[in-house]
Amino acid sequence: MGMSAAAQFHVLAVDDSLIDRMLIERLLKTSSFHVTTVDSAIKALQYLGMVEDKLKSYETPEIHQDAEVNVNLIITDYCMPEMTGHDLLRKIKESNSLKDIPVVIMSSENVPSRINRCLEDGAEEFFLKPVQQSDVNKLKPHLLKSRSKEEEETQPSNNNKRRTRIKCTI
Amino acid sequence: MREKEKERKEEISKMDVVTQMQRQLIQYTSSLFQEGFLDDQFNQLQQLQDESNPEFVVEIVTLFFEDAERLLNELSKSLQVEQESIDFRKVDAQVHQLKGSSSSIGAQRVQRVCIAFRNFCEQQNVEGCLKSLQEIKQEYSLVKTKLETLFKMEKQLFAARGSISR
Numbered sequence: 594m595g596m597s598a599a600a601q602f603h604v605l606a607v608d609d610s611l612i613d614r615m616l617i618e619r620l621l622k623t624s625s626f627h628v629t630t631v632d633s634a635i636k637a638l639q640y641l642g643m644v645e646d647k648l649k650s651y652e653t654p655e656i657h658q659d660a661e662v663n664v665n666l667i668i669t670d671y672c673m674p675e676m677t678g679h680d681l682l683r684k685i686k687e688s689n690s691l692k693d694i695p696v697v698i699m700s701s702e703n704v705p706s707r708i709n710r711c712l713e714d715g716a717e718e719f720f721l722k723p724v725q726q727s728d729v730n731k732l733k734p735h736l737l738k739s740r741s742k743e744e745e746e747t748q749p750s751n752n753n754k755r756r757t758r759i760k761c762t763i
Numbered sequence: 764m765r766e767k768e769k770e771r772k773e774e775i776s777k778m779d780v781v782t783q784m785q786r787q788l789i790q791y792t793s794s795l796f797q798e799g800f801l802d803d804q805f806n807q808l809q810q811l812q813d814e815s816n817p818e819f820v821v822e823i824v825t826l827f828f829e830d831a832e833r834l835l836n837e838l839s840k841s842l843q844v845e846q847e848s849i850d851f852r853k854v855d856a857q858v859h860q861l862k863g864s865s866s867s868i869g870a871q872r873v874q875r876v877c878i879a880f881r882n883f884c885e886q887q888n889v890e891g892c893l894k895s896l897q898e899i900k901q902e903y904s905l906v907k908t909k910l911e912t913l914f915k916m917e918k919q920l921f922a923a924r925g926s927i928s929r
Contacts, residue, residue: 612826612864619811619819672859701863723804723867726811 602736603627607637607669607681608699613722617668617699620729629664634676637669638684641691664694665736668720671700671707679711686715693742695735699724777927784920791916800906805869821914827868831903834861838896846889854892855884861899872902 604626606617614630621628631637641664667685669678678698685691698711701722708719717735720728795801812819834857841854862877876899883891 610860610863610867612823612830612867615823615826616808616811616867619816619823623811701859701866722863723807723869725807 601625601627602665602733602740603629603663604666604668604732605637605640605664606630607632607634607667607673607678609633609670609673613670613699617724620724620726621668623726624729624732626732634669634673634678634681634684637667637681640664641667641685643684643688643691665739666695666697666732668697668699668732670722671698671711672702679707679714682711682714682716693739695739697732697735774927777923781920781923781927784916784923788913788916788920791913795909795913799871800909802869802871804866808868824868824910824914827864827870828907830864831861831873831907834858835896835900835903838899842889842892842896849887849889849892851884851887851892855881858884858895870903870906873899873906876902 604621606614606621606628608614608617608630609632611632614632618628618630629640631640667681669681671678678700682696682698685694685696692715695717696715697718697720698716699720699722700707703721711719718728718731796805808820808823838854838857838861841857842849858877858880862874862881865871865873865877876895880892880895880899883895
């Protein structure tokens with residue numbers, strides 16, 4: 594273990610069901626993730642810095658984005674009123690600032706066409722509900738991949754030692 | 764000398780009581796799984812409980828009770844209207860929610876009736892829906908009683924353990 598606060602991954606969980614929010618939060622925290630939960634896709638977009646402007650545009654200029662909000666993964670329910678998890682996935686992938694954040698979809702319904710569409714549109718994983726520890730265990734590789742990609746992009750010199758160290762401490 | 768002996772005997776009988784209570788709790792829990800009231804998801808919930816979240820199972824099940832009661836009320840209202848004006852999509856959406864929450868806590872029998880109920884909604888079968896609603900109310904009432912009993916037994920066992928001096 595020995596994970597410092599800075600290295601801890603921050604997951605944004607989106608679900609309109611209070612029970613499922615409680616469950617996913619507990620599952621994620623058991624895996625040492627820092628968790629924020631919201632009950633709708635619109636609130637998720639607001640949290641991510643994409644604020645609705647008179648229902649016309651969903652993206653504010655980069656300078657308005659809260660630099661403190663740093664989300665490493667988004668896990669969202671599929672069936673939600675007003676905006677579905679799939680709509681949320683598309684909005685995130687259309688955003689320059691958010692498209693690299695891995696998105697995972699959860700659903701209580703096993704509909705192959707739905708699953709395929711989500712994966713094709715950029716979801717990393719699709720979990721059938723009820724979500725279990727074994728599902729949550731699949732998240733870390735996606736997060737590590739994102740983090741090491743991020744590190745690579747900000748360090749133009751290919752520093753292999755640094756990359757290896759990150760993998761070992763998590 | 765006699766005092767110490769008396770104390771020792773009391774401690775032993777307290778431990779016997781605790782052992783007996785533990786056995787009863789295990790048997791009761793087992794029966795709930797065997798009879799299909801609970802499924803493996805309930806085990807998953809118990810595994811998520813620890814010293815940092817010692818009341819997790821009770822808390823999430825309590826939320827389920829509140830949620831289920833609200834939904835059952837809404838379903839009753841949705842189906843009490845004139846048969847021709849039943850909004851099956853609304854009924855289905857409500858059953859979908861109940862199916863989801865019962866599945867999340869492992870209330871297997873409630874979840875199963877929800878699945879049947881949704882089929883009736885799809886067929887716009889009023890009689891089937893009314894029958895399902897009755898069934899869900901029954902199954903919900905049963906699982907609620909059983910879980911409340913389970914929690915009570917756990918609480919009593921915890922208290923009995925705590926009263927044994929070290």
